Amino acid sequence: MKRSRSIALTLIPLLAAVASAVLFALPASAAAVTATFAKTSDWGSGWEGKYTITNGTGAALTSWTVAFDLPAGTTMGSYWDALMTSSGQRHTFTNRSWNGTVAPGASVSFGFLANGAGTPVNCTLNGASCGGGGTPTLSPTGSPTGSPSPSPTPSVPPTTPPGTPNPGMLPKHxxxxxxxxxxxxxxxxxxxxxxxxxxxxxxxxxxxxxxxxxxxxxxxxxxxxxxxxxxxxxxxxxxxxxxxxxxxxxxxxxxxxxxxxxxxxxxxxxxxxxxxxxxxxxxxxxxxxxxxxxxxxxxxxxxxxxxxxxxxxxxxxxxxxxxxxxxxxxxxxxxxxxxxxxxxxxxxxxxxxxxxxxxxxxxxxxxxxxxxxxxxxxxxxxxxxxxxxxxxxxxxxxxxxxxxxxxxxxxxxxxxxxxxxxxxxxxxxxxxxxxxxxxxxxxxxxxxxxxxxxxxxxxxxxxxxxxxxxxxxxxxxxxxxxxxxxxxxxxxxxxxxxxxxxxxxxxxxx
The missing domain is CATH 3.20.20.80 (Glycosidases)
Known part of the structure; x- marks a missing residue:
């Protein structure tokens, strides 16, 4: 919006209750790359989830792919900090260009919304178990090719499901x-x-x-x-x-x-x-x-x-x-x-x-x-x-x-x-x-x-x-x-x- 006299070119409070994250993780093996799931919000008819990819090895991870199934009756909603493809109830998330490299000891995350009560099962990370033990995609030199850029992680649950109006917010018009x-x-x-x-x-x-x-x-x-x-x-x-x-x-x-x-x-x-x-x-x-x-x-x-x-x-x-x-x-x-x-x-x-x-x-x-x-x-x-x-x-x-x-x-x-x-x-x-x-x-x-x-x-x-x-x-x-x-x-x-x-x-x- 312009600040001149003649033309304009323009164009809460904090919630009191914070839900504790519910973790669903397989035991991680030593010196492994793992993907850990957390349900960061739950409003009954749906929830918000986050996967954290952690590189516990001594070499840089250069890319990652996390795949999992959602049980029948639970559907995928919007997502962020990853790219997604789906086949039936199987959902596959791959890194963005800016968060694929994970240095030794570092982690990155991505998130998504789901409708229904089910939670992820049959999780794989780069084709191996999300709990570790597989062969990660590492830098051949063992050194990081970039720095990780984990996104800030929401931790406050909504009081109404995303995508629905919040009553009492505004007059109808x-x-x-x-x-x-x-x-x-x-x-x-x-x-x-x-x-x-x-x-x-x-x-x-x-x-x-x-x-x-x-x-x-x-x-x-x-x-x-x-x-x-x-x-x-x-x-x-x-x-x-x-x-x-x-x-x-x-x-x-x-x-x-x-x-x-x-x-x-x-x-x-x-x-x-x-x-x-x-x-x-x-x-x-x-x-x-x-x-x-x-x-x-x-x-x-x-x-x-x-x-x-x-x-x-x-x-x-x-x-x-x-x-x-x-x-x-x-x-x-x-x-x-x-x-x-x-x-x-x-x-x-x-x-x-x-x-x-x-x-x-x-x-x-x-x-x-x-x-x-x-x-x-x-x-x-x-x-x-x-x-x-x-x-x-x-x-x-x-x-x-x-x-x-x-x-x-x-x-x-x-x-x-x-x-x-x-x-x-x-x-x-x-x-x-x-x-x-x-x-x-x-x-x-x-x-x-x-x-x-x-x-x-x-x-x-x-x-x-x-x-x-x-x-x-x-x-x-x-x-x-x-x-x-x-x-x-x-x-x-x-x-x-x-x-x-x-x-x-x-x-x-x-």
């Missing part, structure tokens, strides 16, 4: 806005205590990195020189808690136009987790908004499968967010605000393409959204500052009316083929996970349309009326989450048009 908390941006500073009660999610703009690749995120209130009416930090914190007591959600938004975040290393990933958690804890926030723009996310050449990304900046972001979600539990709010270039454009182009030459940022949010869909509260794509995008009807849709909002949002509610491949479909999100973003005023971003057009789009998506020439492939979506805007400050500057028009409209929807 929510009003979401960004608050210029660290800068004024020409629209004037608005104190947290003065944010009107109609805003259900307030995204604090922005947390930014110390350098693009450090992962070290910092946030501070707007300087007095720029914002003479800025409150003290104590007043700011108190106002946040007052909002939360009213049922509002206050998040730290990371990125924006100026905050390029590239988690290209595991060190940057870990710094991101530590620094974002510090901000959340310091200000008593409900969660995280990911507003990565510019060159924060792009796909490396050859990274062509959104279900199994290999680009370190994307893999590390997914791992970092999973760790934060596990730390804060089921009430942790996660939202994302990508631009259409990073999401819906993936219907036509994904990354640099099979022959190279395309913009590697095309569709680059898709693997992040897909990997985190079980944790995602709301995705509100920025339907502004966008070029024409091909919709599910095969036609180009442009900004300037209800049609663009309808077509872009329908893609998320119905799912869409990636790079035009009908055999490679990005699955639909739940209705309650989808909102769309619109500028609050003509100064907030290209693509501004008046309240009537926005409400026309919502009525089409929710009720199937006022759809114009476009027929939504997703049908009606009565649980559509709501509307996001950049920004609350610009809305105040223009007399609260967005809030006054859309808050009562959303509340009146069935």
């Amino acid at each position: 929510a009003l979401i806005g960004y608050l210029h908390a660290s800068f004024a941006n020409g629209s004037g500073y608005l104190r947290m205590a003065d944010v009107p009660a109609e805003w259900d999610i307030i995204n604090l703009a922005f947390g930014e990195p110390t350098t693009a690749t450090s992962g070290d995120i910092r946030f501070s209130l707007c300087p007095v020189a720029e914002c003479p009416n800025v409150e003290t930090e104590a007043e700011f914190k108190a106002a946040i808690q007052a909002k939360r007591a009213q049922g509002k959600k206050v998040l730290i938004s990371i990125g924006g136009q100026n905050g390029q975040v590239q988690l290209t290393t595991t060190a940057a990933r870990d710094a991101f987790v530590t620094s974002v958690a510090a901000i959340i804890d310091r200000y008593g926030l409900d969660g995280l908004d990911i507003d990565f723009e510019g060159h924060s996310l792009s796909l490396n050449t050859g990274d062509t499968d959104f279900r199994n990304p290999t680009t370190p900046a994307i893999v590390n972001l997914i791992s970092a967010v999973r760790t934060l979600k596990a730390r804060y539990g089921a009430n942790f709010v996660l939202t994302m605000a990508p631009e259409t270039f990073f999401v819906q454009l993936g219907h036509q182009y994904y990354g640099s393409g099979p022959w190279g030459g395309q913009d590697p940022r095309s569709g680059a949010y898709l693997p992040v959204i897909h990997a985190l869909r079980d944790h995602l509260t709301v995705l509100h794509v920025q339907d502004y500052n966008s070029g024409p995008i091909v919709g599910l009807d095969g036609a180009y849709h442009t900004m300037g009316g209800a049609d663009f909002h309808i077509a872009m949002t329908d893609m998320l509610l119905a799912g869409f083929p990636v790079a035009g491949n009908a055999a490679n479909v990005f699955p639909a999100l739940r209705e309650d996970q989808v909102a769309f973003g619109a500028p609050s005023s003509v100064s907030a971003g290209n693509g501004y349309v008046g309240p009537a057009a926005i409400q026309e789009a919502v009525n089409c998506l929710v009720k199937g009326v006022s759809c114009g020439s476009y027929t939504p492939r997703s049908g009606t979506n009565p649980n559509f989450r709501g509307l996001m805007t950049w920004s609350i400050n610009w809305d105040r500057y223009y007399g609260w048009e967005f809030r006054n028009s859309h808050a009562p409209f959303l509340r009146a929807l069935p």
Whole structure:
């Protein structure tokens, strides 16, 4: 999101109970490579599991493959930090490019979700018993060819199964806005205590990195020189808690136009987790908004499968967010605000393409959204500052009316083929996970349309009326989450048009 006056380019508490890990491991033989299973969370109808591969030999392990069976009635869900293939109930996980080498005495891990009560059986590691005793794949020189990069391991169980809404989190149809908390941006500073009660999610703009690749995120209130009416930090914190007591959600938004975040290393990933958690804890926030723009996310050449990304900046972001979600539990709010270039454009182009030459940022949010869909509260794509995008009807849709909002949002509610491949479909999100973003005023971003057009789009998506020439492939979506805007400050500057028009409209929807 731009900080200039004229255009914006934007685009918990800890759980008290911690489940003890339940270990299922065969006895390890001396000087062996082993794979140990732990059930790190269990919510009755499903669970979260982790395998830890430990190299107890004197030579480096250069690759690993862990395979196991799940009993009938138990099915595999999402997974991370490995690549997976399945044949019936047999599931095979292989290392990623960045965690295949395991030095002597070191370990790496991967995780997954499963539905059902069964746990893994018949486990093998590189074709031998997971308890050790087989022949590991070792470096011929006996020295490591790289350093291990184990991912932080979630240890806090969710209170509701992943992939299901958490009741009481938000109103059925929510009003979401960004608050210029660290800068004024020409629209004037608005104190947290003065944010009107109609805003259900307030995204604090922005947390930014110390350098693009450090992962070290910092946030501070707007300087007095720029914002003479800025409150003290104590007043700011108190106002946040007052909002939360009213049922509002206050998040730290990371990125924006100026905050390029590239988690290209595991060190940057870990710094991101530590620094974002510090901000959340310091200000008593409900969660995280990911507003990565510019060159924060792009796909490396050859990274062509959104279900199994290999680009370190994307893999590390997914791992970092999973760790934060596990730390804060089921009430942790996660939202994302990508631009259409990073999401819906993936219907036509994904990354640099099979022959190279395309913009590697095309569709680059898709693997992040897909990997985190079980944790995602709301995705509100920025339907502004966008070029024409091909919709599910095969036609180009442009900004300037209800049609663009309808077509872009329908893609998320119905799912869409990636790079035009009908055999490679990005699955639909739940209705309650989808909102769309619109500028609050003509100064907030290209693509501004008046309240009537926005409400026309919502009525089409929710009720199937006022759809114009476009027929939504997703049908009606009565649980559509709501509307996001950049920004609350610009809305105040223009007399609260967005809030006054859309808050009562959303509340009146069935």
